Amino acid sequence: MAAEKLLARLVAVADNGAISLGPDIVVDGHRCGAVARVTTHIHNDHTRGLSTSLRRLALHIATPLTHDLLEAMGYRVDPSRRVDVSYGAKLRIGDAMLRLLPARHVPGSAQVVVDIDGLLLGYTGDFKLPGTEPIRGAEVLVVDATYGMPEWRRPWQDEVEYLLPDLVNDALMKGPVNIYAYNGKIEEVLLLLRSHGVDAPVVAPRRKYRMLRVLEKHGYRIGDVLPEGSAEALEAERGGWVIRFRSFSEWSRRRRLAGVNVKLTGWEFQAPYRWLNTRDLVVSFSDHADFDQLVRYVAEARPRLLVVDSARGGAAARVFAEYARRRLGLQAVAAP
Ligand SMILES: [Zn+2]
Known part of the structure; x- marks a missing residue:
């Protein structure tokens, strides 16, 4: 399938939770050979392998607040590698143009958008609604689906x-x-x-x-x-x-x-x-989207290919990908 080839070429979710958006950028996990690591927010499941990335990769990218929180948590970010990116600002890395967008989750949280020659790749990070503007028009969108099961609803x-x-x-x-x-x-x-x-x-x-x-x-x-x-x-x-x-x-x-x-x-x-x-x-009380909010987000985002993160979402990711295919008519897979 063409979309799956596209996925394999540009976007990957590894078993360790590292999300690759293009050849140079890895998000919320370590990958050897990447130029830059992005950390979307301070939670443990998004800072795996961070010490390794901070030692071995050329750049570390986060919002200024996330960087300061990471340092308060004890991470040492070499000033020569620390790149603060405010919401909406653009940063060029090789062929890619990177932006961080607000995500309502914990203070400092961001979504990641990477534009490679007009091809938009995105990762939501953790989020909830309202207060998180969906990434629209992405070729490939990686979504967090912590509460991806239809019975996981909190209407209140x-x-x-x-x-x-x-x-x-x-x-x-x-x-x-x-x-x-x-x-x-x-x-x-x-x-x-x-x-x-x-x-x-x-x-x-x-x-x-x-x-x-x-x-x-x-x-x-x-x-x-x-x-x-x-x-x-x-x-x-x-x-x-x-x-x-x-x-x-x-x-x-x-x-x-x-x-x-x-x-x-x-x-x-x-x-x-x-x-x-x-x-x-x-x-x-949760800082994550429940099932209904996940549906709302991806229905508005309508990426060409939806990738549901199963490194963090587990079995719920597969259930949600299936739901997105059948009920929302999206091309969707769970990965890894
Ligand atoms: Zn989180």
Whole structure:
């Protein structure tokens, strides 16, 4: 099939999650021989092999915010290789013209568009809607399909953005609120809470604290954020009117902290939120498109060939590719 040949020549998704857009550019994974690596955002499944790329490839490309967050996470980006690309700006690499476009996911996230002699190749990175403008007219578009199964729907996704600040504010009246979330989601949730008037001091683990300060440097309003264990943090915790951010993996040890525990998870499809008991609350909150949003995105993007990333999406990628073929009439494959 002609489209498959095109795919093999220009675009590849490797088992390690590295996405090649043309011969010189690799995204969110390492590939020997590439000239430039792009990192779309700071999540672990998009920074695989990053230390190797930072040592061996000539250029590392990201938004200025993602670069600063990566450095706060401990990556050392040699200034001679670091190329900050703001949303919409163009960068020439060999025969390719590269652009990063906004993706609503975690602060700094980007979609990648590469134009090689008028042939458009794209990768969505992780995203959700609204707030992510689809890449239209691509010859080949690689899409993330974390929630690619038709039963993975969260019709309340917008509503949760109002519900969560209310739930947190109500709980704060009784004492501390401990929020358990994955890396990256913490940044997004803090900004959401602040924009809805939740002003309680936030206590964050040291590394998180550094990352939140990076957001502040980039103009985001993070409010009162204190490093865990500091005198100010201890004082705020004694007062009880405080939000503590904890990593998702600590949920099983939540009994060690006083207050209400809130788990943020994208894998809750029954209701926007549910109380497990009087102290433990699970909120269906994701920074990824659910199935309906994925359909909306690709239906608007209508690439000539859709490649669904199965290095990250697993079995859901195959299901989604099949859906795109049958129901949306797109040429679609899952890869690898
Ligand atoms: Zn992500």
